[in-house]
Amino acid sequence: MILVYADHDRGVIEPLTFQALTFARDIDPDVHAVLIGGSSAGLNASTAAAELGEYGAQVVHIAGLSDYSDYAPLAAARALVTLLGSTGAQALIAASSPRGNEVLAHVAAITDRPFVADCYSIAIGAPHKIVRARWAGNLHEEVDVDAEAADVLIATVFPHITEATTAPAAGAITEFTAAVSQDDLAVQVINRVGASTGGVTLPEAKVIVSGGRGMGGPDGFGILESIAAALGGTVGCTRVVTSAGWRPHSEQVGQTGTKVAPDLYLACGISGATQHLAGCKNSKTLVAINTDPDATIMNHADYIIVGDVNQVLPMVLQEIQDAKS
Numbered sequence: 456m457i458l459v460y461a462d463h464d465r466g467v468i469e470p471l472t473f474q475a476l477t478f479a480r481d482i483d484p485d486v487h488a489v490l491i492g493g494s495s496a497g498l499n500a501s502t503a504a505a506e507l508g509e510y511g512a513q514v515v516h517i518a519g520l521s522d523y524s525d526y527a528p529l530a531a532a533r534a535l536v537t538l539l540g541s542t543g544a545q546a547l548i549a550a551s552s553p554r555g556n557e558v559l560a561h562v563a564a565i566t567d568r569p570f571v572a573d574c575y576s577i578a579i580g581a582p583h584k585i586v587r588a589r590w591a592g593n594l595h596e597e598v599d600v601d602a603e604a605a606d607v608l609i610a611t612v613f614p615h616i617t618e619a620t621t622a623p624a625a626g627a628i629t630e631f632t633a634a635v636s637q638d639d640l641a642v643q644v645i646n647r648v649g650a651s652t653g654g655v656t657l658p659e660a661k662v663i664v665s666g667g668r669g670m671g672g673p674d675g676f677g678i679l680e681s682i683a684a685a686l687g688g689t690v691g692c693t694r695v696v697t698s699a700g701w702r703p704h705s706e707q708v709g710q711t712g713t714k715v716a717p718d719l720y721l722a723c724g725i726s727g728a729t730q731h732l733a734g735c736k737n738s739k740t741l742v743a744i745n746t747d748p749d750a751t752i753m754n755h756a757d758y759i760i761v762g763d764v765n766q767v768l769p770m771v772l773q774e775i776q777d778a779k780s
């Protein structure tokens with residue numbers, strides 16, 4: 456049996472969890488999911504369990520901690536450790552999100568087991584044979600993990616290497632009591648400021664209209680917002696843009712930002728640095744607009760437009776609006 460840690464944000468399950476469930480089913484169809492936190496964390500147990508069941512979770516274990524009102528990595532890890540001791544799971548898997556990696560790293564440290572992050576493929580055995588991403592996916596590493604040290608394999612799944620597919624299963628809820636102390640709750644999200652709410656988020660967006668230094672400044676992003684809105688998508692950007700304070704970090708795509716896999720990624724005034732491509736190379740269609748025909752991104756794009764964003768983007772927006780009217 457494989458346990459999948461189902462991270463949720465105030466009750467909304469992290470979409471990458473569904474990829475992790477799909478990935479886990481390929482290793483062993485007997486997949487269980489784990490949710491930490493109860494209604495105080497915004498969790499509706501039956502709704503969440505039904506969602507996880509849709510993606511193949513036979514059983515959904517829930518630790519309804521009353522003091523767990525928002526993400527608390529060590530407390531989540533302690534709860535997972537409690538469960539690991541009683542379920543006989545052969546692996547504990549999560550999505551390779553910042554939170555998935557943080558929680559599972561705690562589990563590994565507490566139980567003195569190895570932790571393998573960013574996996575592309577896992578074959579449980581002796582040793583466990585794993586291929587995983589290094590350098591944000593620019594290098595694939597083959598790893599043999601000692602099966603004695605990793606009697607329960609603790610691993611995260613690289614984003615977007617598996618498309619989440621449904622495989623309806625029971626999603627039967629079973630509650631468990633986790634050995635979590637107040638000390639484990641010392642690090643916990645207590646407030647959020649600045650981040651926008653609502654709208655399509657980067658990881659789930661089907662269309663991302665992304666801007667780089669070539670947009671010229673924060674005002675340049677107005678047209679990207681209009682195009683994103685017209686296409687039902689969202690805005691992304693490069694690190695240069697977030698470092699300059701033109702856009703919030705939550706919109707950054709790349710190695711140190713979010714890894715995305717939309718149907719369409721429109722890269723505007725972006726050079727295509729390795730660290731940026733690491734986040735968008737799984738896009739189904741990549742369109743680049745750049746004044747420089749030799750920019751790196753042009754070699755990775757499905758379609759290129761050599762031109763100034765200030766001239767090209769208004770025409771793109773007009774075409775979309777005409778097509779919709």
Ligand SMILES: Cc1cc2nc3c(=O)[nH]c(=O)nc-3n(C[C@H](O)[C@H](O)[C@H](O)COP(=O)(O)OP(=O)(O)OC[C@H]3O[C@@H](n4cnc5c(N)ncnc54)[C@H](O)[C@@H]3O)c2cc1C
Pocket residue numbers: 666667668669670692693694695696707708709710711712713723724725726727728729730731734744745746747750762763764765
């Ligand atoms: C450890 C590390 C981690 C990093 N992580 C990330 C990350 O997660 N995400 C990320 O994006 N970067 C990351 N970077 C930074 C990365 O190396 C690049 O510096 C960055 O991606 C470049 O951003 P850019 O394409 O916006 O800017 P530039 O490289 O300056 O490119 C601007 C492009 O705009 C074009 N242009 C200029 N004017 C116009 C115009 N009017 N019309 C059309 N095109 C125009 C230019 O030809 C150029 O190609 C990281 C770097 C390091 C060292």
